[in-house]
Amino acid sequence: MVPRHIRHICSLLAATVALTSMAQIQEEELEDSLQEVIISAHSAQKRMNTVQMGVEKIEISMLTKMPVLFGERDIIKSLQLLPGVKSEGETSGGYQVRGGTASQNLILLDGASIYNSGHLMGIFSAFNDDALINASLYKGMMPAQLGGATSSVFDISTRPGNMQEYHASGSIGLLAAKAMVEGPILRDRASFFVSARRSYVDLLMKAMKDFRNNTLNFYDLNLRLDYKLNNKHRLAATAFYSRDNMGMEDLMTLKWDNTAVGLNWFHSVSDRYYATTRFTYSNYGSDASIDMMNTHYNMVGFIRHLTLHREDHLTLGSHQLNMGLESTLTSLQSAEWNINLLHQRERRKAWTNAFWANDDWHVGKLLDISSGVRLRLFSVLGGVPYYQLDENGDITSIHNPGSGEFVKTYINPEPRLSVKLKLGAKHSLKLGYSRTTQDIHAIRGTTQSMPLDRYTMTSNILKPEIADQVALGWMGMVRDGAYDFSAEAYYKHINNTYDYRDGKSFYSEIEIERIVLGGRGRAYGLELCAHKNKGRLTGWLSYTLSWVENKIPGINEGKWYTAPNDRRHDLNIVSMFRLTKHWDLTATWRYTTGQAMSAPSAKYEIDGTTYYYYAERNGYRAPAYHRLDLSASHTKRIGKRKKLTRIWTFGVYNAYNRYNPFTISFVNDTDKSTGTKAEQTSIYGILPSVSFMLKY
C-alpha cells in the first residue's frame, strides 16, 4: 500500500511533468532551436551501440543543472540517481552498486585509487566538478582492463587545460568557494589547468565565541599539465590533493586526506595502434586523536599504491584488441595507535600484477562480442609479522618472513564477456558475465563510510573477495533517440566478504584478522530506466528492484540473512527544464524502501537493566526514505564584450522537509506502557542554498 503522502508527491510530479511537457510543446512551436541539450540523442545512440553491459557514462555538464546541497555540485550525489546505484545514507558520500557495499567500489582518478572520497564525512565529494571531463561507472560488468573491485569501478578523468585560450572561473557557495584557471603554456603545444576549493565554515565559526577554537574545514586541489610532443606523443602530468580537518578545540581531532599524482604518456603508432603508459602514486591517510582527561588516543592509517600501467590498443579488421599489464606495490597500515602508554602498529605490503587481453569483436551488423580475461596475481610480502589464528580469533603462532619475501600468492583468472545483439535499428539485447576480485578490504563498524574505517589486505588468512555476476539487458529508443528505455537484470555472488565479529570494533585488536569473519553474499535485481533526451524538458526515471543477502558463520546461526544495504525498491525521477534563455530548473525526487535493520523480539534483564534479544538479523525495515530537491540557476553573459558569465544557483534540499530516518534505536522508557520505545533520529530537514559563479 503506497502511503498517501507519497501518492500526493507522485501526483504532483506527474502533474509537473505533464504541465512542463505541454509548455514544452508550445514553446517548441515558437522556438525553432533548442538552446542546450543536456543528454544528447547521440548519448542514447552511444548507449545503444556500446557492447559493454552495466556501464553508465556520467555527463559532467549535467552536474551544473542538478540540485545541490549547500550550493556544491557533486558527482557522487549525481551518481546515486542512476539505476542500480544507491546512497549509503543521508550524510554519506559513499554509494552502493548492485547490492555491494561502498567499500567494494573502486574510484580511479586518472588511474589512481581514491579512498573515502567524501569531504565533511561525505556531505560533499572530494571531486571538484570544475576539474573533471568525463566519468564512467562500471557496475561490476567491466572490460578486462579494469579490475580490483567486486562491486564497481568509477573511472574519472580530469580535464586538460585549454591549449588556445585562457579561462578562469570562481564560485562562492554557502560553505565553500572555488576557483579555476586554465590556458596555454605554449600555444597548441602545452597547457595547464589548476582548480582549488576550500570550505570556510571554520572562518564563520571564528565569529562564534563557543566554536572559535574548533576546526572544520576541507580543501582540494587539482593540477594538470599537458604537453604535445608531436602528433603521435602526448604527455600529461596530473596531481590531486584533498584534505579534511575536523577538531574540537585540542580535545579531539579527525583528519583524512587523499593524494594522487600521475604521469601519462599517450603514444600513437598508427591509426590502428596506440598505447597508454601510466605511472601513478596514491596515498590515503587518516588520523584520529582524543586527548581528554586521562585518555590520550591516536590512530593513524594509510593505503599507498605505486602503479605502472601499460595498455595497448590495436584494431585488426573487425577486432579491437586491448592488451596490457599493471603492476602495483601496496603498503597498507591498518592502524598505528597510541592508547596512553600502549603503542601498536600493523602494516602490510603486497605486490599485485595483472595481465589482460580484451577483444571487442564486431561480428556483423547484428552481433558484437566483447570478451577478455584478466589474470590477477596478488602476492603477500614479508617484512612484517604474520600469524595463525584459532576459531576464537586468538593467535596460535607468529612468523616473521623477511622483507620482500613472498608469504603467499593468489592467482585469479577473471573472465569477462559481453554480447550485444541488435534487434533492428532501435533495439538491442545484451548479455554478460564478469568475474572480479578485490584485495583491499575495508572493515566498517557502521553501514556508512567513515574516516575511522580500518582497511586491510588479502593475507595468509584473509582471502581475495571474488564476485561473479551475470546480467541480461534490453535497450530501445524511439523518435530518433528522443526517448530511450532500458531494462537490465543481474545476479551476483560474492565469496570472502568480511565483517566484524560480534562485539568487536575497529580498536578491539591491532591484528585486524582477529576481529573479522569471512562469509558470502548474493545480490539480484532488475533495473529499469527511461530517458527523455530531447527538448527543453529532459531527464530520466530509474527504478531498481533488488535483493541483497549475506551468509557469515557466527551471524544469524550461519543462515542467509538480509544485508543491511538491502532496499527492495529504489525510484529516482530527475527532470531538467529550460525555462527561458537564462533560467534552468531542475527537480529530483528519490524514494527508497527503508533500510533493513535489526529490531528486538524480546527483552530481559542483566544486572537490573533491560536488554533486547534479537531473533533475526536485519529482519525489520526502517521507514521509507524519500526526498524532493529543487534547483534553479540563472545564467547570464555580462561585461562589455560579454566574456564573463555569471551563474546564480538557488537550491532547496529536501523541499517538503521530510525527516528521513538516519538511525533507529530502542530505549527503555518507564513512561511507556510497554517500557520500551523505538526512536528515530533524522539529520536534515529542509535546507536552502545559494551559490554564485563567475566564469571567464
Next chain:
Amino acid sequence: MEVNSLHPRKLIYLMLAVIASLTACKKEIEMDYREVEPLIMIEGRVTNEGVSVLITRTRNMDDPVKGRGLPGAEVCIEADGATEKLLYDPATGCYISPSGMKGQTGKTYRMTADFEGNHYEATSTMPPPADIKATQFKWLDFMGDRMLFFIFEATDPQPDQLNYYWYRMDRETTNPWLLEHTDTSEAYRWGVFDNRGSIPGLIIHDIICMTENNAEKDEEEDRKRLLYDGDIVSLSLMTIDRATFEYFKTLSAGQRGGANPKGNITGGCLGYFTATSITRATPIVYHAE
C-alpha cells in the same frame, strides 16, 4: 587504560552531532515486533562477597514488568571437587549459597543448572581484586560548555598481563522525578574495559556523566543521565575473566547492531556465569557548583 567510556566512535558521533545540530530531529516511531518463544536467561555470579544465580525468561516487547527469578531449578556450584547446591531465595528471586560460600581468587568455579529438563553448565576462574584508590568528579571545559567526568583510580593487580574490568556506578537520589521514574536496580553507568596502555600497576578510568548545559536545562529526556545536587554516587569495580568481558562488550555493542552476546553457558540459554572479585569505593556526594 582502555578508552571504553571515551570510545573513538563517539568522536564521530559527536562531530556529526555538531554538524547536524541545527536541523537534526528525533521522534518516536511505531514498531510491529514479532514475538518469539520465551528463552531461559541465567545470570550466575561467584564473588568474594557471595554466590547468586538468577534464572528468568525473556519477555515480549510489550511486557512492561521486569522478569522475576524462577524457582524449581537445581543449581550447583563446584570448586576443588566440592559441590554445593544453591537454594532458591523467594525474597530476591535468586539461588544463593546456604552456607554463605564466597569466591576465592585463583579458583575455578563450575556452575550447573537443571531446569525444565535442560542442563546448563559453565566455568569461570576468579581473578584477583583491584583495590580502588581514589574517586573524584572533575569538570572539563568543552566547546563553551563544561563536561562532568567521574574518575576513579585503582590498583592493577596483575600489571604484567591483560586484565579485564567491569565497573558499575550507582546513584542514590532525592530527586522526586527520578524516584518516581527510575528503577534503583539499574546502574547509573556501567562498562567494561581492559588495562591496555595503563601505567604499570595503575588503572585510571574516566566516565562521562553529563554536560553543564544539559544539567541546567534539566529536560525530562536527559534526567536519567543527569546528576543532581546531593546525589550519592557509589562505584563497584569487578575484575573479570575474558569470557565475561567479551559478553558485556558484545551486550553493549550488540544493542546497537542487533547482535546477541555469546555467553559461556552451554545448554542453549542466554546469559553468563562469572567468578569475579569485587571492590567498592567509598560513596561520594555530588555537589552542583
